[in-house]
Amino acid sequence: MQRASRIFIVGHNDSIENSLWRHFTSGGFKHVFSNTKDRVDVLNQAKVHRFFKDARPEYVFLGSIRSGGIAANLKYPAEFIYENCAAQNNVIHAAHAHKAKKLLYFSGSCAYPKDARQPIVEGALLTGPLEATSAPYSIAKIAGTVLCRAYRAQYGFNAIVAVPATLYGPGSDTDIATAHVMGALIGKFYRAVADGDKEVVVWGTGKTRREFLYVDDFVSACLFLMDRYNGAEPINAGCGHDVSIRELAALLKKISGFKGKIVFDASKPDGTMRKLMDNRRITKLGWKPKVGLQEGIRKMYQWFNGKETA
Template sequence: MDRSSRIYVAGHRGLVGGAILRRLQREGFERIIARTHAELDLTSQDAVRRFFDEERPEYVFLAAAKVGGILANATYPADFIRENLLIQTNVIDAAYRAGARKLLFLGSSCIYPKHAPQPMKEEHLLTGPLEPTNEAYAVAKIAGITMVKSYRRQYGFNGISLMPTNLYGPGDNFDLETSHVLPALIRKFHEAKVAGAPSVTIWGTGRPRREFLHVDDLADACLFLMQNYDDEEIVNVGVGEDVSIAELAALIARIVGYEGEIVYDTSKPDGTPRKLLDVSRLSALGWRARIGLEEGIASTYEWYLANVAQ
C-alpha cells in the first residue's frame, strides 16, 4: 500500500474497524473508503457487489462482524452464524471479482478447540470440539478462513487471515447483555462505585484465564501484516500473556476505584478454561504488542467516562 491507495475498511464504526481507520489516518493514507450500515448492508450480496464495482478498492480490511460475549452468543446463535457468513462471503467474493489487490480477514481466537493445548498454535485449528457457547460464531469465522485460503488457491487472490485474541479499548461495547468481559467489568465496577453498592457479582468461578490485546495494538498489527505478510497460513495476534478473570476483576476494580466485595456466581458458565495464543509466528515476522494491560484499561476507562458513563 502507498498513501494514494484506495483502502476500504469494512466495519469502520466497530471497535476493530475504528482502530484501523484511526491508524490509517494517522499514517497519512489519503483515500480511505468507509460506509455505515445504513449506507451499505454487507449482508446483501447485490449491494456489496455494486459498491465494489463502483469504488474499486485496492486493499480491504474486513473488520465487519456481528460480535458479542458469552450471553449474546448463547442467546442468538442463529443470528451470529447467519450474519457473519453473509458479511464475509459477500465481501471476500466481491473484493476478488472487483480486482482488489489484497484482503485482510479478521477471525477470532475462539476458532480453536475448547481444550486446545496452551498456548494455542495456528496448527491447532480443527483439531477438536469447539466451545459450545460460541460455536456458531466460531464456525462462521472458520468458514471465512477457509474461504480466503480457497480463493487464494483457486484464483490466486491475495487474502490473509489474522486471529486476534480478546480485544478491548476505545469504542468498545459496554452493554452488559452483549459486551465481552473486560468492558462489562469496567461498567459494572463504575456503576457500583457510583451507587455505593457493597458488592459486584461476576459470572463463573473467576478461574478461567484470558489474554487481552488493546485494539490499537491490533490495528498496528493489521497494518504491519497487510504490508509485510503474504501467505495462506493464519497468524495469531496477541500479547502472549494471560490473566485469570479474578485477577482482571481486581485490576479493573482498583483502576475504577471500587472498594466493595467481588462475588462470583458459580451457577453461571465459565466458558473456555484458558485462551492464550502462541504468537511466535507473528514475533518472528518482527511485530510485538506495546500497550500494557494496566495502561490499556486505564485509558479505556477514561474513554468510557468521557463517552458512555451517565
C-alpha cells in the same frame, strides 16, 4: 499501502473499525471507506458488488459485523452465524471479482478447539470440538478462514487471516448484556462506583484465563501484516500472556476505586477455560505489542468515564 491507496474497512462500528479508520484518515489517506460510515449493506450481495465496482477498493480489512460475549452468543446464535457468514462471503467474493490487491480477514481465538494445547499454535485449527457457548460465531470465523484459503488456492487471491487475542480498548462494547468480559466488567465496576453498590457480580468461577490485546496494538499488527505477510496460513496476534478473570476483576476494582465485594456467580457459564495463543510467528516477523494490560485498562476506563459524563 500508499496514501493514494483505496481502503475498505468492514466491521460493526466497533473499536477495530474505528481505530483503523482513525489511523488512515489521520495519516493522510484520501480514499478510505467503511461499511458503517458509507452505509454499505454487506448482507446484500448486489449492493456489495455495486460498491466494489464504484469505489474500487484495493485493500480490504474484513472484521465481524456481529460479535459479543457469552450472553450475546447465547441469545443471538442465529444472527451470529448467518450475518457474519453472509457478509464475509459477499465481501471476499466481491474483492476477488473486482480485483482487490489484498484482503485481511479477522478470525478469533474462539475458532480454535476448546481443549487445544496451550499456548495455541495456528495448526490447531479444526483439530477438535469447539466451545459450545460460542460455537455458531466460531463456525462463522472458521468458514471465513477456509473461504480465504479456497479463493487463494483456486484463484490466487491474496487473502490472509489474522487471529487476534481478546481485544479491548476505547470504542469497545460495554453493554453488560452483549459485551465481551473486559467491556462488561468495566461497565459493571463504573456503575457500581457511581451508584454506591456494595458488590459487583462476575459471571463464572473466576478461574478462566484470557489473553487480552489492546485494540491499537491489533491495528498495528493488521498494518504490519498487510504490508509484510502473504502466507496462506492464519497468523496469531497476541501479547503472549494471560490473566484469570479473578485477577482481572481485582485489577478493575483497583483502577475504578470500587470499595465493595466481588462476587463470582458460578451458576453462570465460564466459557473456554483458557485461550492463550502462541505468538511466535508474528513476533519473529518483527511485530510486538506496546500497550501493557494495566495501561490499556486505564485508557479504556478513562474513555468510558468520559463517555458516561459527556
